[in-house]
Amino acid sequence: MKTYFRLLEFAKPITPFLVPYFILTILYTVFSLVNFAMLTPLMDVLFNEIPEQAPEGQLYWDDFTLSKEFIKGYFYQEFARIIEESGKMTVLAIVCGVTITASLFANIFRYVSRRMSEGLKATTVARIRAALFDKITSLHIGYFTNQHKGDLMSRATNDVFAVEASITQSITTFVKEPITLIVFFAYLFTLSFELTIFTFLIIPISGGVISYIAKKLKKHSKNAQQFSASLLSVLDETLGGMRVIKAFGSERYVKSKFDFENQEYVKSFRKMANRKELASPYSEVMGMVFVGIILFYGGSLVLDKGEEAPLTASEFITYIAFFTQVLNPAKAISNAIGNVQRGLVAGERILEVLDLEPSIQDQSKSLPLKSFDEAITFDKVSFAYGDKQVLHDISFRLEKGKTVALVGPSGGGKSTIADLIPRFYDPSGGQILIDGKDLKEYTIDSLRDYMGIVTQESILFHDTVFNNIAFGQPDASREEVIQAAKIANAHNFIMNMEDGYDTMIGERGAKLSGGQRQRLSIARAVFKNPSILILDEATSALDTVSEKLVQDAITNLMKDRTALVIAHRLSTIQNADLIIVIKEGRVVEQGTHDSLIAKGGVYKTLQELQS
Numbered sequence: 001m002k003t004y005f006r007l008l009e010f011a012k013p014i015t016p017f018l019v020p021y022f023i024l025t026i027l028y029t030v031f032s033l034v035n036f037a038m039l040t041p042l043m044d045v046l047f048n049e050i051p052e053q054a055p056e057g058q059l060y061w062d063d064f065t066l067s068k069e070f071i072k073g074y075f076y077q078e079f080a081r082i083i084e085e086s087g088k089m090t091v092l093a094i095v096c097g098v099t100i101t102a103s104l105f106a107n108i109f110r111y112v113s114r115r116m117s118e119g120l121k122a123t124t125v126a127r128i129r130a131a132l133f134d135k136i137t138s139l140h141i142g143y144f145t146n147q148h149k150g151d152l153m154s155r156a157t158n159d160v161f162a163v164e165a166s167i168t169q170s171i172t173t174f175v176k177e178p179i180t181l182i183v184f185f186a187y188l189f190t191l192s193f194e195l196t197i198f199t200f201l202i203i204p205i206s207g208g209v210i211s212y213i214a215k216k217l218k219k220h221s222k223n224a225q226q227f228s229a230s231l232l233s234v235l236d237e238t239l240g241g242m243r244v245i246k247a248f249g250s251e252r253y254v255k256s257k258f259d260f261e262n263q264e265y266v267k268s269f270r271k272m273a274n275r276k277e278l279a280s281p282y283s284e285v286m287g288m289v290f291v292g293i294i295l296f297y298g299g300s301l302v303l304d305k306g307e308e309a310p311l312t313a314s315e316f317i318t319y320i321a322f323f324t325q326v327l328n329p330a331k332a333i334s335n336a337i338g339n340v341q342r343g344l345v346a347g348e349r350i351l352e353v354l355d356l357e358p359s360i361q362d363q364s365k366s367l368p369l370k371s372f373d374e375a376i377t378f379d380k381v382s383f384a385y386g387d388k389q390v391l392h393d394i395s396f397r398l399e400k401g402k403t404v405a406l407v408g409p410s411g412g413g414k415s416t417i418a419d420l421i422p423r424f425y426d427p428s429g430g431q432i433l434i435d436g437k438d439l440k441e442y443t444i445d446s447l448r449d450y451m452g453i454v455t456q457e458s459i460l461f462h463d464t465v466f467n468n469i470a471f472g473q474p475d476a477s478r479e480e481v482i483q484a485a486k487i488a489n490a491h492n493f494i495m496n497m498e499d500g501y502d503t504m505i506g507e508r509g510a511k512l513s514g515g516q517r518q519r520l521s522i523a524r525a526v527f528k529n530p531s532i533l534i535l536d537e538a539t540s541a542l543d544t545v546s547e548k549l550v551q552d553a554i555t556n557l558m559k560d561r562t563a564l565v566i567a568h569r570l571s572t573i574q575n576a577d578l579i580i581v582i583k584e585g586r587v588v589e590q591g592t593h594d595s596l597i598a599k600g601g602v603y604k605t606l607q608e609l610q611s
């Protein structure tokens with residue numbers, strides 16, 4: 001229930017919707033009622049049950065309030081009068097005319113109320129999606145493992161659809177159908193009290209059984225949704241790694257992985273569907289059983305007592321016609337209860353994401369970083385990914401305006417060190433200080449404002465060249481963007497593209513060469529003009545010309561900045577002010593190129609290996 005109400009919060013403000021919706025539903029119900037209410041007089045007219053002479057006197061206001069006899073008395077009085085004046089055909093025509101008009105109005109009100117409810121559904125779901133997107137972008141980087149990515153995608157798509165089809169749908173069902181039920185039942189009571197008491201049995205019994213089935217369904221639907229997340233994970237991985245998959249001829253391998261998940265999904269889905277599909281025939285049969293009982297009981301009321309019968313034949317037929325209509329809202333309510341159960345599973349999965357606390361966030365006393373004047377210092381920093389300790393006791397100092405290079409064997413922890421500076425992760429031990437104060441004392445946004453990051457893999461977005469450089473600042477000036485592209489050696493190739501700076505670069509920059517992608521990433525960093533630069537050198541080999549262009553771009557970028565460079569080719573960092581050799585998560589040597597060569601340790605060995 002808590003989940004349901006939390007999801008309903010997204011439908012707020014709901015009152016401006018509910019009041020008109022309520023009124024429209026009542027109007028719709030009353031007008032549809034008129035159709036059926038006309039059945040008895042229609043049949044009586046056709047089968048000559050109306051007295052030829054109009055009854056004397058007034059309407060029976062005193063004896064009957066709005067009861068069956070009153071309505072009947074009123075109609076019959078009127079009909080008798082009209083028959084007397086203009087004949088039976090006129091009454092028939094009036095009954096038909098009223099039926100058509102009532103149906104027209106009923107449908108107009110229904111249409112308007114449907115429009116309203118669809119609008120509410122759409123905005124509610126849009127709000128849920130927006131909240132999810134906000135939350136996802138606020139989570140810390142460590143959260144986005146491949147497993148989580150597929151899972152998040154599934155939650156933001158499948159689960160949101162499931163909530164749309166159930167929870168938001170239920171809001172309108174739970175308002176509309178009870179009204180219909182109440183109005184219809186009130187009318188049924190005026191037709192026959194005894195019979196109506198009977199019908200009351202149907203709703204709780206069949207409703208109870210259906211909700212029992214729905215509860216069982218809930219368990220299976222959780223499984224199905226999990227498998228759908230795994231499917232998306234495999235798909236995402238495959239799309240991202242298509243080049244490798246093809247190059248290694250591993251199509252069959254990934255296909256078998258996908259087939260396995262796919263089959264698991266089918267199994268789980270079928271289990272779920274089998275139960276779900278059982279609900280509808282079950283309620284149908286239950287409904288018909290009760291209609292049968294009512295037919296029998298009502299029929300006996302008509303047949304047994306002859307003249308004294310509490311029901312006339314035409315009333316009984318009206319009753320049955322009406323009763324089949326009552327089943328619809330009753331069925332809709334029990335279906336909605338079942339759907340809500342299913343939607344709640346999806347809703348819980350959505351709320352789980354919304355409830356995630358980003359593990360890296362500002363503290364209440366965090367202040368904006370106003371300037372960077374001296375140095376960034378690592379003081380006995382350690383770090384673990386979960387249980388896996390990857391950094392131990394790292395200490396070094398990155399002076400303002402200087403370049404520190406991290407080198408060392410793969411997997412040593414260089415990228416992890418770099419990730420700690422913009423607080424993608426926080427150290428598990430020790431401290432990182434900026435101008436002598438812990439990074440955590442500053443707001444994350446202000447800290448990152450001072451930093452520019454160029455990653456190994458150039459991350460580009462499906463947008464124009466301009467927007468990729470002026471990332472997040474669409475109103476940036478064209479001159480500044482061009483200036484940045486020039487510094488990054490990217491201007492010339494951009495100008496050769498079909499629409500220059502307005503060229504769409506394709507998903508993840510697929511239309512560009514590796515070197516071009518890198519230079520665009522560099523141009524983005526130049527444009528941001530950060531004081532502190534974190535540069536993870538690309539490992540992918542470029543041809544000599546391209547390499548030179550990229551290297552020059554990097555040299556331009558680093559000019560007058562404080563830089564932490566993760567170097568894979570030692571030739572590029574010989575002039576660094578400080579070279580730190582990282583091995584197995586520890587600092588094993590540090591110094592300048594010359595001093596480290598002279599020392600003849602790990603750095604020298606690496607150097608020899610590379611040359």
Ligand SMILES: Nc1ncnc2c1ncn2[C@@H]1O[C@H](COP(=O)(O)OP(=O)(O)OP(=O)(O)O)[C@@H](O)[C@H]1O
Pocket residue numbers: 142385388390409410411412413414415416417
């Ligand atoms: N998200 C992660 N979860 C768990 N372990 C991780 C994660 N990222 C990296 N590691 C592990 O942490 C260790 C250090 O990785 P890191 O990427 O920092 O090394 P690196 O020196 O930058 O390597 P390379 O030169 O190959 O880029 C490795 O053993 C790696 O397997």
